[in-house]
Amino acid sequence: xxxxxxxxxxxxxDGAIFALVAAGFVLIYQVTGIINFAQGEFxxxxxxxxxxxxxxxxxxxxxxxxxxxxxxxxxxxAYLVAxxxxxxxxxxxxxxxxxxxxxxxxxxxLFVWGTNPYSxxxxxxxxxxxxxxxxxxxxxxxxxxxxxxxFGALYLFFRHTFVGMAVRAAVANPPIASAFGIxxxxxxxxxxxxxxxxxxxxxxxxxxxxxxxxxxxLTYGLAGFVAAVLGGLDSLPxxxxxxxxxGILEHLAGxxxxxxxxQGIAFLLLVLVLVVRPQGLLGRAVRRA
Amino acid sequence: MxxxxxxxxxxxxxxxxxxxxxxxxxxxxxxVSFSARTGEVLGVMGPNGAGKTxxxxxxxxLQRPTAGSVALGDRRLTGLPFDRVAALGVTRxxxxxxxxxxxxxxxxxxxxxxxxxxxxxxxPSPQRELVACGxxxxxxxxxxxxxxxxxxxxxAQTGIGTLxxxxxxxxxxxxxxxxxxxxxxxxAPTVLLLDEPLSGLNPDEIDGVLRSIRAxxxxxxxxxxxxxxxxxxxxxxxxxxxxxxxxxIAEGTAAEVTVxxxxxDAYIGDELG
Numbered sequence: 338x339x340x341x342x343x344x345x346x347x348x349x350x351d352g353a354i355f356a357l358v359a360a361g362f363v364l365i366y367q368v369t370g371i372i373n374f375a376q377g378e379f380x381x382x383x384x385x386x387x388x389x390x391x392x393x394x395x396x397x398x399x400x401x402x403x404x405x406x407x408x409x410x411x412x413x414x415a416y417l418v419a420x421x422x423x424x425x426x427x428x429x430x431x432x433x434x435x436x437x438x439x440x441x442x443x444x445x446x447l448f449v450w451g452t453n454p455y456s457x458x459x460x461x462x463x464x465x466x467x468x469x470x471x472x473x474x475x476x477x478x479x480x481x482x483x484x485x486x487x488f489g490a491l492y493l494f495f496r497h498t499f500v501g502m503a504v505r506a507a508v509a510n511p512p513i514a515s516a517f518g519i520x521x522x523x524x525x526x527x528x529x530x531x532x533x534x535x536x537x538x539x540x541x542x543x544x545x546x547x548x549x550x551x552x553x554x555l556t557y558g559l560a561g562f563v564a565a566v567l568g569g570l571d572s573l574p575x576x577x578x579x580x581x582x583x584g585i586l587e588h589l590a591g592x593x594x595x596x597x598x599x600q601g602i603a604f605l606l607l608v609l610v611l612v613v614r615p616q617g618l619l620g621r622a623v624r625r626a
Numbered sequence: 627m628x629x630x631x632x633x634x635x636x637x638x639x640x641x642x643x644x645x646x647x648x649x650x651x652x653x654x655x656x657x658v659s660f661s662a663r664t665g666e667v668l669g670v671m672g673p674n675g676a677g678k679t680x681x682x683x684x685x686x687x688l689q690r691p692t693a694g695s696v697a698l699g700d701r702r703l704t705g706l707p708f709d710r711v712a713a714l715g716v717t718r719x720x721x722x723x724x725x726x727x728x729x730x731x732x733x734x735x736x737x738x739x740x741x742x743x744x745x746x747x748x749x750p751s752p753q754r755e756l757v758a759c760g761x762x763x764x765x766x767x768x769x770x771x772x773x774x775x776x777x778x779x780x781x782a783q784t785g786i787g788t789l790x791x792x793x794x795x796x797x798x799x800x801x802x803x804x805x806x807x808x809x810x811x812x813x814a815p816t817v818l819l820l821d822e823p824l825s826g827l828n829p830d831e832i833d834g835v836l837r838s839i840r841a842x843x844x845x846x847x848x849x850x851x852x853x854x855x856x857x858x859x860x861x862x863x864x865x866x867x868x869x870x871x872x873x874x875i876a877e878g879t880a881a882e883v884t885v886x887x888x889x890x891d892a893y894i895g896d897e898l899g
Contacts, residue, residue: 490756498755499740499773502729503748506737509726516712517813518741518748527752 339470344588346471350546351560352584353484354380357539358561359568359576360491361532366570367508368528370428374435375415376536377558378442383408383537384549385446388455397458401541405534411442412533416526424525439558446551457544476545483542487535488577495573536561556600560587563603567610569620578618637663639848640685640716640817645694647680647872654680655691656872662817662848667839669863670852671883673893676869678852679721682819685850686718687711698816715816719823723802725794731805732790735777738812743773777812783841784808785834800831807838817848824855836862860884868892 358376365373387404391397419438423431463475495501507514507524515521539557540549564583568575583603591599610617640662647655655677662668670678683689685696687708695704703711726734741748758766781787784804789797797805803823810818823835832855839862842849853859860866860880868876868883870892876883883889 490760493759494752494756497759498752499736499744500749500752500755502733502737503740505728506726506734509728510724512708513724514726514737515709516717517738517809518713519737520749523749 340592341589342469343471344592345585346468346473346477348585348588349581350473350477350480350543350584351587352564352581353480354539354543354557354580355560355564355584356484356577356580357487357535358557359564359580360487360573361536362561362565363568363570363573363576364528364532364535366565368504369420369525371420371431371435372562372570373438373529373532374432374558374562375438375442376532376561377554377556378439378446379408379412379533379536379554380540380543380557380561381443381446381549381551381554382411382533383540384457384544384553385450385455385540385551386537387541388457388544388549389450391457392455397460400457401460404541405537408537408540409530409534411537412529412531413526415442415533416529420525420529421522424522439554443552443554446554450551452551454548454550455544456548457541459545460542474546476542480542480546483538484577487538488573491573559600560584560603563607566607567617569617571621572617572619575617575619582618637665639664639699640850641697642681642685643695643697645681645684645691645696647677647684647689648692653872655684657694658869658872658874659694660867660874660877662850664816664848665843665846666864667843667849667851667862669859669866669880670850670869671856671859671866671889672869675871677872678869679821680872681869682718682821682850682852685711685817686716686819712813716819717810717813717815717817718819719803719806719810719821721821721825723799723806725797725802725805727795729794730790731781731786731792731794731797732774732777734794734805735780735808735812736773738809739773739776739780742813780808780812781805783834784811784838785831800827803827804831804834807835811838811842814845815847817850818842819850819852821852822854823851824853824858832858 358380361376361379362373365371383404386407387400390400390403415438419434423434459474459476460479461475465472465474466477495505503519504524506517507519507521511521560583564579565576567583568579583606586602586606587599590602638661642661643659645655645658646653658681670681672678680689684691687703687706687710690705695702697703698714698716701714703714703716726737729737744750778787778790781790784807786801786804786808789801794805803826807823824832827835836858839849839851851859851863863880865878866880866883867874868889875892876886876889
């Protein structure tokens, strides 16, 4: 029983990062209709940049800040170089473009950082956090705090800012929205930048726990995608819920069945959702116009 | 040029010149010319298939005419896409209202008001807005209140003030129509194209639309009105253009066109045919 509780706690921490990656998937999908399979690589860019800068002697929080900016810039670049020139392309073509982008960014990561794992000190010193007999590393507080801030800011943005309202109109009906002066292309650009920054931030805050390696984006990208589909690709609360559900299930399966199941459960869940409830947990079954 | 003709030319805001639209062998519009002035309601009448909706599509940039041109003041609109034409001040509503699902009634109007209010600085910076919203600064609250009040005025004018907080998905057809009208008025257009704004509405809703049309006229908007309800159209239109089989067969005041034998013939001929 104690073991199960410990798996759940570990799953919550990983799930928090999956939720951030899933939020990136949802943002880009909502605004552009594109499923950006390169989403996990922004986690890698964030984690690797922060870890390598800190290893080179930079204070941890400064390295973290720069890493998020680098990830956001990578998102901007990815949009301008790979997505924007192909904006007239159809869905399948765009999926292949983002898959190619994923491979390209990972290759670039290998080129820049090599195959060695990097580590990053925890953001704050302190003892392990005990919760009802389970324990979490102190960094877990940063991870969960990041989720609270990011999702809180997203809620504020979409529900209370004028820009957020305009983005929702653009999502509802792009051609009519553009007739009301809403700049669709600018929003597409911003969705990539925001998704990359959020993913990068996820990579930065999680790296002190498992470390960082050039190919870490693959795992987070897949998990984020499954979490997003699980929650319903068009729902940010769904992304949050999907992330935690997947994180907890992964750790339970890995711990109770065998470590091999940790990855397998994501695929299993993906198939299950697509068969049983294609609109996801919190998504709307209504199709886009 | 006489003084009267000069004043007339100055008031002319939209000019449709020799517009022809062919779809294969079908001629939907055949050499149609007319103009609309600021602060007038110009009715566009004609039997089914006369080319009224095609005419609107050509004016607002959804369809490119085979020949001829449309101009807003000195600015040629022909060839510009829908969103550019809208940015220059030509707004339209559709026979089937188009909603922003996911927004409330109030938000739908606020989005349109914002596009107008911010002008070239639209949209505002997301970061700065997030900070202002998060802190709830006084300037921010004032901006939100002003926006809300203006939206409430427009909704009250069209007669859906009580629906402000309803999600647009929950609206009935007539309510959607009224919201689309309020949203179009929110951008304070130079020219407003209304495509059958009364169809499917109950008498109260019709009053809301007619009230809004008169208010738009008082604000100096040129309102082009396609409407099958001839009685209502003639009651609100200052002038009427009549189309039949894609040709302009008459133009004049309501009193003039209703006694025009060519117009009567077109309508009765259509009913018999």
